[in-house]
Amino acid sequence: MSECLLYKQEGRIVTLTMNRDDTRNAISSDEMIDAFEAAARKINQDDGVSVVILTGEGKAFSSGGNVKDMNDKSGMFGGTPVELREGYKRGIQRIPLAMHNLEVPLIAAVNGPAIGAGCDLAMMCDMRIASDRAKFAESFAKIGIIPGDGGAWFLPRVIGMSRACEMAFTGETVDAETALSWGMVSEVTTPDQLLERANHLAERIAVNPPRALRMTKKLLKEGQKVSLETLLELSASMQALAHHTADHEEAIAAMLEKRTAIFRGN
DSSP states (O other): OTTEEEEEEEEHHHHHHHHGGGSSSEEEEHHHHHHHHHHHHHHHTTOOOOEEEEEEESSSSBBBBOHHHHHTTTTOOOOHHHHHHHHHTTTTTHHHHHHHHHOOOOEEESEEEEEEEHHHHTTTTTTEETTOEEEEOOGGGGGGGOOOOOOOOOOOOOOHHHHHHHHHHHHHHEHHHHHHHHSSOOOEOOOOGHHHHHHHHHHHHHOOOHHHHHHHHHHHHHTTSHHHHHHHHHHHHHHHHTSSSSSHHHHHHHHTTTTOOOOOOO
């Protein structure tokens, strides 16, 4: 994997660490975008992975787009309006697609500021735990641009339209305690305990049958956009598959025998 996004697996838990402290873990470079896509692809193809933690190295979770590149009009921020449009589509917009299509539960361990596209990246995750040093800002309006990475889709789904509008229209920063009260994060902890708490949550998830986890996540995602009738049909089909897995049989046997189940992902 790329040095800008460290990939570490322990058991069924993968930890992805954005490793560009010099840019406050900006995510708009081709290297970082490629790394996110590659990591998501690897995870989806590995039945040995049940849950992922995403965090940042250094003091920031992610500063989002590289403001220096914006100022220099270089990289994905350079060119004519037509070229800029294509730059977004072929560049940073690949990250929300990769994260949204990740098949396993995804936890953001927000260690510090998550600004602009960095805030949106945290919203792309299924769950969020924050350090008390974390802060969030949908800050695009402050620099005269819009959320070009899908933030207008993700943020309202996490905190509701009214709060999302407040963040997007003001561009103001939200601290960790406010994020907790808004339901943006599920827990706030100290910096030294952040990864411990994220791993604790990941372990609580990873003890369950891997295929059931992936199908459950698929249903939760589909439930945001389809009718009840369609979701029920999809649920019935997936349930039929789940009933015929070896892990389902093991779960029932372990429950009846009052022992710990051992799941093998089949």
